[in-house]
Amino acid sequence: MVVLNKIYTRTGDKGETVLGNGDRVAKHDLRVEAYGTSDELNCFVGVARLEAKGETDAALSRIQNDLFDLGADLCRP
Template sequence: MGNRLSKIYTRTGDDGSTGLGDGSRVAKDSLRVSAYGTVDELNSTIGMVLASDGVGDEVRETLTQVQHDLFDLGGELCIPGMAMVHDADIERLEQVLDGFNDPLPPLKDFILPGGGMAASCCHLARTVCRRAEREVIALGRVEEVRPQAQRYLNRLSDLLFVISRVLARASGHGEVLWQHERRRKPQA
């Protein structure tokens, strides 16, 4: 286990830099810090889902495991060269995703974010996950990033979409379908 924080502020970042897990210092707005910062934000939004009413045990267990994975992923991104997310983690996400998705009816329309508080929070987590994925891709263009990081986030965004569908249905609110016919065609 690393150092324990006994004092929360250190003042070392007052110059706009922060320390990575390997001891090196980088700008707080570096691509690496943005990537693991967004993974941290994603973890917080998943915490919002878990704090919502109506989250069943299976979803709770899945998302709690995801939070641990995201903490590992943040560590991997914070310590260049570290490997903490593995193919088995991605395969586990795929199995869980299939299990949640199989009983759902096939999609015929796009779904709008909504369907109750838990489902809405899950949609928010999905969009933050997509941003984290984009930032990991951007980082990977200029520094070494293991492909598992990007793959994990890509699969996780799919899982969060499916879980939002599950939560919307379980809440009784149902899914909010995009009404593409609502626009009238312009008169000639």
């Protein structure tokens, strides 16, 4: 079992996060909200795939790949 007592990012938490290109933006920035929402949707699609079979599973797999690409695009301005 891994135990994490302390985690340091060395940048502090001033209500900001770092985008894929290194830019810092507010954690409530619409871009951060958008890629967080697309990631959350991707999780729900993954849960649906647990029960999906055949062509439905294949379609959901393509949707997941598209959502990964969308998240990456949103992460890099």
